[in-house]
Amino acid sequence: MTALTPSTAQAATKVAPEVIVRPGDARYAALAGRGYNGRFVATPDEIWLVHGAAQVEKAVNQALARNQRITVRGGGHSFEGLVDDPQFRLLVDLSEMKEVRYDPAMRAFSVQAGARLSDVYRALYEGWGVTVPGGVCPEVGVGGHVSGGGYGPLSRRHGLVVDHLQAIEIVVADRGGRARTVVATRDPGDPNRDLWWAHTGGGGGGFGIVTRFWFRTPGASGAPSSLLPKPPARMRKTVVSWPWAELTEAGFTRLVLNHGAWHAANSFPGSPYAVMHSSLQLHSYFAGTCELEIRWDATSPGMERMHDSYIRAVNAGVGLEPTVTVKEGTWLEIALEPTPSYGEYSRQKSMGGHLRKPLTVEQVGAMYRSLSDQSHYGAGLVYLAAYGCKINTVSSSATAIPQRDSVLKLWYSNNWADPAQDEIEVEWIRTLRKSVHGATGGFPVPNARQDGGYINYPDVDMRDPAQNTSGVPWYSIIWKDNYPRLQRVKNTYDPHDVFRHALSLPPTRG
Ligand SMILES: Cc1cc2nc3c(=O)[nH]c(=O)nc-3n(C[C@H](O)[C@H](O)[C@H](O)COP(=O)(O)OP(=O)(O)OC[C@H]3O[C@@H](n4cnc5c(N)ncnc54)[C@H](O)[C@@H]3O)c2cc1C
Structure with a gap:
């Protein structure tokens, strides 16, 4: 001891x-x-x-x-x-x-x-x-x-x-x-x-x-x-930007499929691309653009060539020449840059998950329909963040977060200002989520292609049987086989459920 x-x-x-x-x-x-x-x-x-x-x-x-x-x-x-x-x-x-x-x-x-x-x-x-x-x-x-x-x-x-x-x-x-x-x-x-x-x-x-x-x-x-x-001595931060107004459905689909295929091929443990991170940010039509934000160790060998080949691979066949903005700074300068604020768009609903394999054409089509929907005014977003490499060298049970063979982290989000719009905007993101994950009860339930939710991207809808029709309980969607051990910890250390909220495990008796 x-x-x-x-x-x-x-x-x-x-x-x-x-x-x-x-x-x-x-x-x-x-x-x-x-x-x-x-x-x-x-x-x-x-x-x-x-x-x-x-x-x-x-x-x-x-x-x-x-x-x-x-x-x-x-x-x-x-x-x-x-x-x-x-x-x-x-x-x-x-x-x-x-x-x-x-x-x-x-x-x-x-x-x-x-x-x-x-x-x-x-x-x-x-x-x-x-x-x-x-x-x-x-x-x-x-x-x-x-x-x-x-x-x-x-x-x-x-x-x-x-x-x-x-x-x-x-x-x-x-x-x-x-x-x-x-x-x-x-x-x-x-x-x-x-x-x-x-x-x-x-x-x-x-x-x-x-x-x-x-x-x-x-x-x-x-x-x-x-x-x-x-951390690296210097970082490069690149923003690649495609204007929504010129992005056709075919171009949008190509973009998301290219991105998914690249990450499926380059996120294995030991990949030379472990030195990069990126997030594909598919905004609602009103935002004006879809963007790929890339952060790269600017001191890594072959950086220029690998960086450019990544952008070419993601843009191949999209039919548009994106705007590319590059800046460099110390790691700390880039790390401390504030996240762009949504300002008065402070009302929010989101949900997250993990992808083992790229999204399918049907799933990308569902995203396109939601993001190009002009009947609502929320700042909708599908965020696909680079995952894998070193993350996937750890076993699923070594930490309570079990997702250790995904290549992308997924985050759906919507922001808006007016409380009177709550119902419409919450419904918008629910429709997006359900249409992308319709085959698995409306959530990224673990299977060969996707790998469940993420407690830091919480969505209380997972507890609602009207929303989660997968038949898989919310806690198994998030923690998979690690749930029983978490349950034992709860029973031992918080037997009276003093610390609880809408997505915590209640203690079990007996
Ligand atoms: C703009 C933004 C960007 C984000 N980017 C990322 C990202 O890049 N990567 C990522 O993984 N996640 C990201 N997240 C998600 C983030 O990790 C979670 O929202 C996280 O739970 C926030 O922690 P907090 O302490 O700030 O929040 P809080 O709202 O303070 O806490 C969140 C939960 O943790 C509990 N909690 C907080 N402190 C303690 C404590 N000391 N002991 C016990 N329980 C505690 C709270 O009770 C609550 O249930 C982002 C979130 C936002 C809003």
């Missing part, structure tokens, strides 16, 4: 007291409104701004004593109302917990759970020249992102962010109805190893409140600067 005590750092340093913000306080609206999706608003009686595990324990104990429903917000980038739900009366807000440092006792980098990816990328790179292969959006928080199994522009080269997760510090509510802090590590002898494992893709908010993550690449040794991947 590994002898570790919770948060030695916290005991050693003086920690500011928790701040409790209630309705009527000038700070309340901004804190309650930190969620990404304007369709959902939090209305808690208390928002606890905490600074360490002991204060989280205090909040959990109060919630247990007063029978208050409790939730936690990290970076606030959930697409669903998992946090912003009226059932929650006590909201633990981690936004002041964003310290990143090297922890010699753990021989790993300690990241407090309220950090955003931008905090992590900057601190790890400026301090030690290293990074973790996390998401493309620097505003996303590690709290939800890591727990859900996050991926990003360096994942084809270095795997998922959880492939580098060494340990977590987490506050759970035990069988006796008291909060306690547990450190759970990936070490084989750790009795809490399954709790660590649940946070390698099992999703946030359903087991406890993580207060700290530790990162170290398995097998790495030596100085801190050798314990995590080194």
Whole structure:
């Protein structure tokens, strides 16, 4: 058994007291409104701004004593109302917990759970020249992102962010109805190893409140600067843009099929193309363009030739000469570029999945019909992100996220401004999803071509039998054969279902 005590750092340093913000306080609206999706608003009686595990324990104990429903917000980038739900009366807000440092006792980098990816990328790179292969959006928080199994522009080269997760510090509510802090590590002898494992893709908010993550690449040794991947010295970012007005259905179909075929051929472990990441962003007609965003290690041998051949392969037979915009910068400059904002289009609905094989002609036809539909005004998007390579060197059961042989990650999204349009815009994305995955009950149910959902692209429709007609339960669509082990972790560490939301596993009895 590994002898570790919770948060030695916290005991050693003086920690500011928790701040409790209630309705009527000038700070309340901004804190309650930190969620990404304007369709959902939090209305808690208390928002606890905490600074360490002991204060989280205090909040959990109060919630247990007063029978208050409790939730936690990290970076606030959930697409669903998992946090912003009226059932929650006590909201633990981690936004002041964003310290990143090297922890010699753990021989790993300690990241407090309220950090955003931008905090992590900057601190790890400026301090030690290293990074973790996390998401493309620097505003996303590690709290939800890591727990859900996050991926990003360096994942084809270095795997998922959880492939580098060494340990977590987490506050759970035990069988006796008291909060306690547990450190759970990936070490084989750790009795809490399954709790660590649940946070390698099992999703946030359903087991406890993580207060700290530790990162170290398995097998790495030596100085801190050798314990995590080194990002490229320079990155090239290219945007290839096709104008919708000139894109015929045949051209659109060619584009998506070419892209799928290229990724099916070049995403195997050891592929020389692991140095690149891309996302094909098929926007609604109103956006004016469809785009391919490419990020490439600008120092990799043969970069120019491989980069150009990729664009040629994707554009072959499309019948248009796309606009190509290229820029270069340090890895950190590119990594910290903010994600384009949807502005007042803050209302959102999305859903995600994985593709083992390229989309079929019929599926691409369904996408074309939805994206060219001019009877709605939402900013619809089909996003096909490069996956595979190093990600696919890890076994399906090694982490809670089981998808380890896909070549593309899939994300359907729609954004709009007007609450009066909610029904129309939600229906638009449902129609898109159902028409692409009609053969499998409306969702990318695992089979030879597709490989299930992604908890970090949550869609509560999966729980609704009127929407999910696949006959496969929502949790098996997301976690496949890893579900029973996650269920056991839930039964052990949260037997009273203190930490729950619309897409968490309830404990089972017996
Ligand atoms: C613009 C945008 C871009 C994105 N890009 C990517 C990407 O490139 N790659 C990718 O993999 N994903 C991406 N995502 C998805 C992202 O990983 C998830 O939305 C993630 O869950 C957000 O985490 P958060 O802490 O910011 O969100 P929150 O809304 O704070 O939390 C999400 C869930 O996790 C829980 N949670 C948060 N913190 C903790 C904690 N400390 N302990 C326990 N539970 C916790 C919450 O209760 C909630 O259920 C993107 C999302 C957005 C909005």
